[in-house]
Amino acid sequence: MDVFGYNYTPFGYAQFRKDNPTIPLIGSETSSCCSTRGEYFFPVDMDDKRTGRVNFQVTSYDYSAPKWAMAPDIEFKGQDENPFVAGEFVWTGVDYLGEPTPLDKDADEMLEFTDDALRATAEEELASLKKIRVPSRSSYFGMIDLAGFPKDRFYIYQARWRPELPMAHILPHWNWPEREGQVTPVHVYTSGDEAELFLNGVSLGRKKKGPFEYRLKWDDVVYEPGELKVVAYRDGQEWATDVMKTAGPAARLTLNVDRNAIDADGRDLAFVTATIVDEGGLMVPRSHNPIRFTIDGPGQIVATDNGDPTSHEPFQLSERDAFNGLCLAIVRAEPGQEGTIALRAESEGLEGAEVQISAGIE
Numbered sequence: 001m002d003v004f005g006y007n008y009t010p011f012g013y014a015q016f017r018k019d020n021p022t023i024p025l026i027g028s029e030t031s032s033c034c035s036t037r038g039e040y041f042f043p044v045d046m047d048d049k050r051t052g053r054v055n056f057q058v059t060s061y062d063y064s065a066p067k068w069a070m071a072p073d074i075e076f077k078g079q080d081e082n083p084f085v086a087g088e089f090v091w092t093g094v095d096y097l098g099e100p101t102p103l104d105k106d107a108d109e110m111l112e113f114t115d116d117a118l119r120a121t122a123e124e125e126l127a128s129l130k131k132i133r134v135p136s137r138s139s140y141f142g143m144i145d146l147a148g149f150p151k152d153r154f155y156i157y158q159a160r161w162r163p164e165l166p167m168a169h170i171l172p173h174w175n176w177p178e179r180e181g182q183v184t185p186v187h188v189y190t191s192g193d194e195a196e197l198f199l200n201g202v203s204l205g206r207k208k209k210g211p212f213e214y215r216l217k218w219d220d221v222v223y224e225p226g227e228l229k230v231v232a233y234r235d236g237q238e239w240a241t242d243v244m245k246t247a248g249p250a251a252r253l254t255l256n257v258d259r260n261a262i263d264a265d266g267r268d269l270a271f272v273t274a275t276i277v278d279e280g281g282l283m284v285p286r287s288h289n290p291i292r293f294t295i296d297g298p299g300q301i302v303a304t305d306n307g308d309p310t311s312h313e314p315f316q317l318s319e320r321d322a323f324n325g326l327c328l329a330i331v332r333a334e335p336g337q338e339g340t341i342a343l344r345a346e347s348e349g350l351e352g353a354e355v356q357i358s359a360g361i362e
Contacts, residue, residue: 010078027088032069034058034140037151038324040172044185054112056310058140060152077212095146100136107132135310145307147328155189166240168232173285174244184223188216192232192239200226248278250287252351264359266335274327274345283325289347291327292319298334299341333359
């Protein structure tokens with residue numbers, strides 16, 4: 001073949017080049033790391049990719065993977081040790097319906113749960129049916145979830161593929177009231193080469209990326225509410241910052257549309273993100289409030305989604321639970337009808353929000 005592609009074989013690149021010195025090589029399907037946006041489970045065991053699967057979700061610490069797959073860091077190392085590799089195609093950019101590995105089949109033994117209701121249902125099913133029915137509908141492979149919201153893993157690829165972009169990204173979120181006084185590891189993805197982490201203004205140390213190191217880890221952080229801040233450096237100069245704050249109770253909704261004007265052709269779409277925030281405007285990262293969408297004007301709600309890989313709500317519903325603070329509504333204009341489309345989002349006990357979209361004919 002003119003070009004050879006290896007799937008999930010970064011440890012084979014060197015031998016391939018030795019055996020085939022003139023054939024170009026790519027990573028034709030790589031990583032297949034699994035994660036759920038906004039879900040984090042403890043303890044964090046980076047050395048065991050089989051862990052981090054709880055409540056039918058997969059941890060977003062970005063190390064969990066099937067037996068044949070691996071964290072992004074391992075693929076990056078394989079490429080950097082063998083710079084003749086032309087690049088990689090990641091499985092996958094975006095989550096998709098079907099193939100919800102590693103939760104792609106009913107379980108014949110007890111799974112791990114922190115949700116008491118899910119555990120009780122699973123115990124009942126295992127006793128009566130001799131299996132636990134796994135509800136997963138979509139993949140966990142994407143660096144972007146099914147609703148189009150970036151997961152944490154999006155940012156480790158951004159740091160690698162856009163090294164000229166000043167960026168830093170902290171994970172996990174910092175809303176863990178049940179973990180006060182407990183070790184809660186903090187990871188940072190950055191295009192810088194070193195970073196310093198602060199918790200409530202106190203430095204937790206400055207770390208520099210070592211050879212073949214693609215994330216910076218503070219594995220002994222003891223949780224206390226407040227503010228996490230990272231300052232990233234490149235070549236000794238301040239490069240980028242990121243802040244993660246503890247949010248208060250859910251107070252209101254916000255709506256953000258990807259563009260305020262669409263064509264009235266029945267095909268053009270506007271994507272509207274609903275976010276549950278506290279009084280100060282911080283996203284409440286563990287909120288799952290039901291959100292109702294209504295529309296006025298010459299438009300219609302085409303679909304809603306929340307990115308939850310275990311959700312079975314039809315896309316056509318105009319009401320949907322938020323998932324870890326976010327929900328999506330997709331709007332299109334009625335064909336041939338110009339005017340202003342007003343989309344409103346409401347949730348019981350929260351202040352609602354409205355966004356306007358202009359529909360026009362070219």
